[in-house]
Amino acid sequence: MRVVGDVFKALADPTRRTILDELTDRDGQTLFEICARLATKHGLGSSRQAISQHLDTLEAAGLVETRREGRYKFHYINTTPLEPIVQRWLRKGSR
Amino acid sequence: MRVVGDVFKALADPTRRTILDELTDRDGQTLFEICARLATKHGLGSSRQAISQHLDTLEAAGLVETRREGRYKFHYINTTPLEPIVQRWLRKGSR
DNA sequence: TTGACAGGCAAGTGCTCGCTTGCATAACGT
DNA sequence: ACGTTATGCAAGCGAGCACTTGCCTGTCAA
Numbered sequence: 001m002r003v004v005g006d007v008f009k010a011l012a013d014p015t016r017r018t019i020l021d022e023l024t025d026r027d028g029q030t031l032f033e034i035c036a037r038l039a040t041k042h043g044l045g046s047s048r049q050a051i052s053q054h055l056d057t058l059e060a061a062g063l064v065e066t067r068r069e070g071r072y073k074f075h076y077i078n079t080t081p082l083e084p085i086v087q088r089w090l091r092k093g094s095r
Numbered sequence: 096m097r098v099v100g101d102v103f104k105a106l107a108d109p110t111r112r113t114i115l116d117e118l119t120d121r122d123g124q125t126l127f128e129i130c131a132r133l134a135t136k137h138g139l140g141s142s143r144q145a146i147s148q149h150l151d152t153l154e155a156a157g158l159v160e161t162r163r164e165g166r167y168k169f170h171y172i173n174t175t176p177l178e179p180i181v182q183r184w185l186r187k188g189s190r
Numbered sequence: 191t192t193g194a195c196a197g198g199c200a201a202g203t204g205c206t207c208g209c210t211t212g213c214a215t216a217a218c219g220t
Numbered sequence: 221a222c223g224t225t226a227t228g229c230a231a232g233c234g235a236g237c238a239c240t241t242g243c244c245t246g247t248c249a250a
Binding site (some may be wrong): 009013015047048049050053054070071072 | 241247
């Protein structure tokens with residue numbers, strides 16, 4: 001069962017936010033692609049297992065969806081859970 | 096120094112999100128008011144010190160601003176840091 | 191079939207976080 | 221002045237989290 005708090009917990013970690021940045025820049029990357037580009041472009045030295053667990057967390061929150069193809073697993077960002085999150089407090093406050 | 100990650104960390108805890116709900120419903124409450132209304136309306140049995148620390152976290156993130164008046168300290172919600180947070184990934188992905 | 195490649199599973203570790211506990215400070219009423 | 225009310229500060233504890241380590245499964249090319 002997926003709850004709202006999972007989205008916030010997934011966004012709490014800076015590495016996971018950078019992963020979402022990467023998938024925003026180039027959608028549908030594999031695990032190894034993400035590892036390589038995080039190291040080069042963002043200067044993060046996270047291991048493969050660490051990033052794999054981060055992707056699991058993001059997938060559990062519904063922010064990342066995956067597609068298997070042979071021995072490759074492609075990761076796609078899904079921004080659907082993002083919008084209603086903040087609107088919760090913006091409705092009455094803004095305008 | 097206030098960083099972007101503080102906002103996400105502040106939103107990661109369900110109790111702090113409920114506090115923001117309460118301040119959205121009635122802005123400018125004191126610490127004891129928030130404690131009482133969290134207990135009655137939301138069924139949360141958090142102690143005074145716990146909520147005080149949560150308010151410190153929210154204030155450090157810029158989501159809550161305070162105003163001293165005598166022995167009372169009023170807490171006001173500030174939704175300004177909220178909007179640019181999610182827009183970061185919604186730009187390219189949605190629409 | 192053998193080896194290399196892409197990814198998964200699970201136990202253990204160190205650190206952070208939420209919460210408690212206990213005492214301290216400051217403002218107000220009487 | 222005294223007690224009460226509203227809040228602050230700081231050390232300590234237990235649970236959760238990010239990360240590592242080690243091994244295992246499945247896929248493809250030669």
